[in-house]
Amino acid sequence: MTINIDNKQKKLWYAFAAFWVAIFLFFTLLSLGWLGFMPSFEQLENPESNQASEVLSEDGEVLGFIGIENRSNVTYDEISPNLINALIATEDARFFDHSGIDARSLGRVLFKTLIGRNRGSGGGSTITQQLAKNLFPREHKSKLGTVYSKFKEWVVAVKLEHNYSKQEIIAMYFNTVDFGSNAYGIKTAARTFFGKSPADLSVVEAATLVGLLKAPTTYSPILNPEKSFNRRNTVLFQMHHYNYLTDAEYDKLITQPIDVSNYTPQSHNEGLATYLREYIREYMKDWCKHHRKANGDNYDVHTDGLKIHTTINSRMQLYAEQAVREHLSKEIQPAFFRELRLRGGNPFCDISAEQQNKLLTQAMKNSDRYYQMRHAGMSENEIRKAFDQKVEMRVFAWNKKGYVDTTMTPWDSLLYCKKFLNAGLMSVEPGTGCVRAYVGGINYRYFKYDNVRSHRQVGSTFKPFVYTMALQDLGMFPCTEVPNSEVCFEVFNKPDWCPKNSTKERENEMVTLKWALAHSVNWVSAYLMKQGSPEQVIEIARRMGVNSPIDAVPAISVGTPEITVYEMAGAMATFANHGEYVEPIIISSIRDNKGMILEQFVPERHEAISDRTAYMMLHLMKGVVESGTGVRLNYKYHLNQYSTAIAGKTGTTQNNSDCWFVGITPKLATAVWTGGEVRSIHFRNMTFGQGASMALPIFGHFMEKIYQDTKLNFPRGEFERPNVPLGTELDCSKFQQEISNESYDDAYLW
Numbered sequence: 001m002t003i004n005i006d007n008k009q010k011k012l013w014y015a016f017a018a019f020w021v022a023i024f025l026f027f028t029l030l031s032l033g034w035l036g037f038m039p040s041f042e043q044l045e046n047p048e049s050n051q052a053s054e055v056l057s058e059d060g061e062v063l064g065f066i067g068i069e070n071r072s073n074v075t076y077d078e079i080s081p082n083l084i085n086a087l088i089a090t091e092d093a094r095f096f097d098h099s100g101i102d103a104r105s106l107g108r109v110l111f112k113t114l115i116g117r118n119r120g121s122g123g124g125s126t127i128t129q130q131l132a133k134n135l136f137p138r139e140h141k142s143k144l145g146t147v148y149s150k151f152k153e154w155v156v157a158v159k160l161e162h163n164y165s166k167q168e169i170i171a172m173y174f175n176t177v178d179f180g181s182n183a184y185g186i187k188t189a190a191r192t193f194f195g196k197s198p199a200d201l202s203v204v205e206a207a208t209l210v211g212l213l214k215a216p217t218t219y220s221p222i223l224n225p226e227k228s229f230n231r232r233n234t235v236l237f238q239m240h241h242y243n244y245l246t247d248a249e250y251d252k253l254i255t256q257p258i259d260v261s262n263y264t265p266q267s268h269n270e271g272l273a274t275y276l277r278e279y280i281r282e283y284m285k286d287w288c289k290h291h292r293k294a295n296g297d298n299y300d301v302h303t304d305g306l307k308i309h310t311t312i313n314s315r316m317q318l319y320a321e322q323a324v325r326e327h328l329s330k331e332i333q334p335a336f337f338r339e340l341r342l343r344g345g346n347p348f349c350d351i352s353a354e355q356q357n358k359l360l361t362q363a364m365k366n367s368d369r370y371y372q373m374r375h376a377g378m379s380e381n382e383i384r385k386a387f388d389q390k391v392e393m394r395v396f397a398w399n400k401k402g403y404v405d406t407t408m409t410p411w412d413s414l415l416y417c418k419k420f421l422n423a424g425l426m427s428v429e430p431g432t433g434c435v436r437a438y439v440g441g442i443n444y445r446y447f448k449y450d451n452v453r454s455h456r457q458v459g460s461t462f463k464p465f466v467y468t469m470a471l472q473d474l475g476m477f478p479c480t481e482v483p484n485s486e487v488c489f490e491v492f493n494k495p496d497w498c499p500k501n502s503t504k505e506r507e508n509e510m511v512t513l514k515w516a517l518a519h520s521v522n523w524v525s526a527y528l529m530k531q532g533s534p535e536q537v538i539e540i541a542r543r544m545g546v547n548s549p550i551d552a553v554p555a556i557s558v559g560t561p562e563i564t565v566y567e568m569a570g571a572m573a574t575f576a577n578h579g580e581y582v583e584p585i586i587i588s589s590i591r592d593n594k595g596m597i598l599e600q601f602v603p604e605r606h607e608a609i610s611d612r613t614a615y616m617m618l619h620l621m622k623g624v625v626e627s628g629t630g631v632r633l634n635y636k637y638h639l640n641q642y643s644t645a646i647a648g649k650t651g652t653t654q655n656n657s658d659c660w661f662v663g664i665t666p667k668l669a670t671a672v673w674t675g676g677e678v679r680s681i682h683f684r685n686m687t688f689g690q691g692a693s694m695a696l697p698i699f700g701h702f703m704e705k706i707y708q709d710t711k712l713n714f715p716r717g718e719f720e721r722p723n724v725p726l727g728t729e730l731d732c733s734k735f736q737q738e739i740s741n742e743s744y745d746d747a748y749l750w
Contacts (some may be wrong), residue, residue, distance in 0.1 A: 050591055052184075052306030053284065055277050058434070058588065061314035062191065062746035065266060066278045066284065067302045071184035071591065075177045076167040079186065079198050085180030089238040090210055092127040096166055115541035117596055127173055132156035134176040161432065174198070179209060180216025181265055186265055188528060193221065195262030203245070204256050207235040221258045229258060268444075273310075273317050275450050280308060280587065287590070291598065303594030310586055311434035316427065320437035323701035324423045330396035331697070332674070335688045336421055343684075349420045350655060359678060363414045387411040396420065396446035402444075417446065418677055422449025424565040425698060426584070427670040428611055430573040433582035433603035434666065437702075449677070452565045455548055456673050459559035459691065460520045461568065461651030461660040464575075465541045466557050467517055467620060470528045472613040473536050477728040478620050478736035481510040485524035489554040499526050499558050512732050517620045518628025522558045524564035529557035543608035544571040547580050559651060565671045572662045573669035575621070575647070576719065580607050586593045611722035618719050619730050621664065629692050630661070642707035643682025643716040650696060656689025657682045661696040663703065667715045672698045 052067025065072060071697065088095050125133075160169060186209070190198045193203050201209070212219050212230035221228040233254045238249040264270065268277065284301040291299050299306065317630035340347060348356050364370050364387060373383045387410040395413055397404040408416070420442065427437040440450035470476045485508050488498040499522040506515075516524035529537065534552040541550065541559075541561075546568075550561045570584040584602040592600045609617075622645075624630040629650040634640040643665065651660030657679040663670045674694040676682055683689030707712050729735040 013159040048107040050653045053306040057314040072187045076171040080201045082203045085244040086206045088208040089242045128157040131173045208232045239468035276438040288416040307591040309589045313436045316437045319705035327697045424673045426569040428569045428573045430576035455562040457653040459651035463558040478514045478733035484511045514623045518623040544574045569671035578608040578611040645718045650691035652690040659694035661693040
């Protein structure tokens with residue numbers, strides 16, 4: 001009997017030993033990757049996470065993301081202790097005591113959940129195991145596959161604990177989790193739900209976000225506020241239970257509501273600088289084709305977490321967008337709607353019904369709806385019929401939400417969109433070429449066309465190039481007098497071209513260049529063109545950064561060329577930069593996801609005009625603001641109370657189609673365009689249909705906000721005089737007196 005008992009015991013011991021050997025072999029083979037995929041050390045060091053690229057302002061604000069997932073990483077030091085405490089209390093109370101696997105939690109799961117069938121006893125996954133699952137998602141959906149994946153996560157968790165500190169694991173976890181609302185990672189989530197950085201989150205906000213991790217949709221404070229509130233309080237209870245909150249703190253916090261007034265879903269259509277971000281996205285797609293990572297693969301702007309540092313100042317960008325919104329929504333658009341009612345609601349002028357139909361047909365073919373129907377195999381006739389069927393849709397509106405839900409035919413919605421006037425604005429810092437503000441339109445979601453990069457007829461804002469030619473090439477001065485008389489040009493095989501003045505003020509008198517530019521007199525511009533040549537003016541415009549096609553014809557003297565806002569802003573900055581043109585730049589540097597510089601950008605620069613000519617042109621353009629077409633900057637927007645160093649020029653094209661204002665200060669040059677989507681959409685009168693009414697007020701609102709911002713501390717000093725003598729008197733009354741005293745020779749009299 002004794003021998004039999006000993007044999008049974010041996011068998012039991014052998015079986016017990018074999019079990020543990022099998023377990024050891026299983027986990028060894030699993031760790032080596034012989035039983036399926038197991039991440040290598042290199043993969044643990046560089047886990048793939050579809051990290052979006054960040055677009056950053058020059059003052060460190062995140063303007064937006066470019067990527068498949070709105071995800072951007074943070075370090076442990078950038079995470080609020082409130083978040084860390086909430087996570088540990090809720091998900092893994094013994095996080096700092098285990099090495100990736102919590103034996104006590106596993107025992108609870110085994111005896112209470114599996115044997116006792118108590119589903120409310122909680123899970124056994126540690127934060128590290130959850131991180132392993134997030135980094136290397138489960139491959140199998142079956143019950144057996146789930147068990148296998150769970151074992152694999154144990155191994156990966158132990159490896160993570162071996163290779164990373166507890167603090168690094170916490171940061172990695174927060175960077176990989178999905179919070180819903182298209183917010184991946186804590187940095188995007190904090191910005192989306194509360195408009196904050198992760199370091200600034202309060203206890204209540206931190207508890208809300210940690211509560212989301214259990215089920216982002218179910219516990220969303222936007223979709224299910226009551227469930228979110230209760231889940232938030234569960235997290236607060238756990239924090240209190242593990243002594244992260246005192247009794248008094250807990251009792252106070254559980255009654256506080258969840259404030260989501262700053263909720264801002266992160267999308268390509270929302271946020272600051274949407275048009276700029278689209279331009280950068282297109283630029284970066286091309287950049288990535290020509291730049292490779294260390295492994296030889298091309299960079300991917302959507303997944304490689306690049307840091308794209310722009311020259312944009314976030315505060316100036318905000319003020320620029322606010323200025324466009326305030327002026328168009330409160331003044332210009334209501335006035336345009338009133339005019340449209342008087343003319344039967346038709347936004348088009350000067351074109352036939354057939355031409356209108358062609359414009360709307362083209363708009364239809366450019367729409368997402370048309371693209372989707374064509375992609376689905378529908379014919380042109382079927383699509384056109386579908387565009388005449390009423391459907392529920394969301395269209396743009398100047399209200400707080402930025403849209404209105406309505407029912408109309410898609411064809412009518414095309415006409416509806418044409419009734420909105422649009423705008424483009426760009427501000428450049430003279431000397432550096434840094435673009436500080438970029439507004440491509442009124443709403444990127446509904447109007448994709450970028451008006452900063454589009455070609456628009458510039459009208460009288462082209463005249464500074466003509467006057468620059470007069471000062472630099474013809475030897476004139478700001479106070480030189482010229483005749484304000486009709487000028488005609490011979491045109492081959494056509495009647496003579498004779499431009500008209502907008503008013504009869506001082507016609508057939510001698511006037512100074514300063515007065516003529518201030519009042520935008522066409523006859524004087526034509527006179528100056530006749531003294532020089534179109535080729536001379538074009539050459540000056542080219543040196544000042546205008547690359548758009550310009551016909552060498554006399555009509556450019558009154559502003560027929562079509563030029564971009566981008567080019568005009570860069571050219572006007574030349575006057576404030578002592579005559580040196582600096583190419584406007586938008587991206588200052590590109591870094592990888594670890595902060596290493598991949599490329600830095602330095603603008604091209606060259607002397608375009610003399611320092612002396614640039615200063616005299618600023619003096620001429622100051623006259624526009626002091627007593628000319630730009631005078632409302634002082635009497636309505638009171639910019640003269642902040643600085644007298646403001647130069648500018650208005651511009652209005654034929655039929656009031658394109659309205660412009662360019663404004664220059666010593667540290668900022670801004671170009672503003674306003675108008676309809678096409679030139680046939682415009683006001684029929686000059687009350688609103690001119691640069692002084694349509695575009696100038698945007699500059700006024702913009703600069704007023706900048707001057708009032710004490711954090712910007714925007715310079716208010718005068719334009720810097722050149723080091724060389726001007727050779728003339730800028731006070732025209734003194735100039736004329738010296739002329740009468742024959743202190744100038746005949747060459748200056750003209």
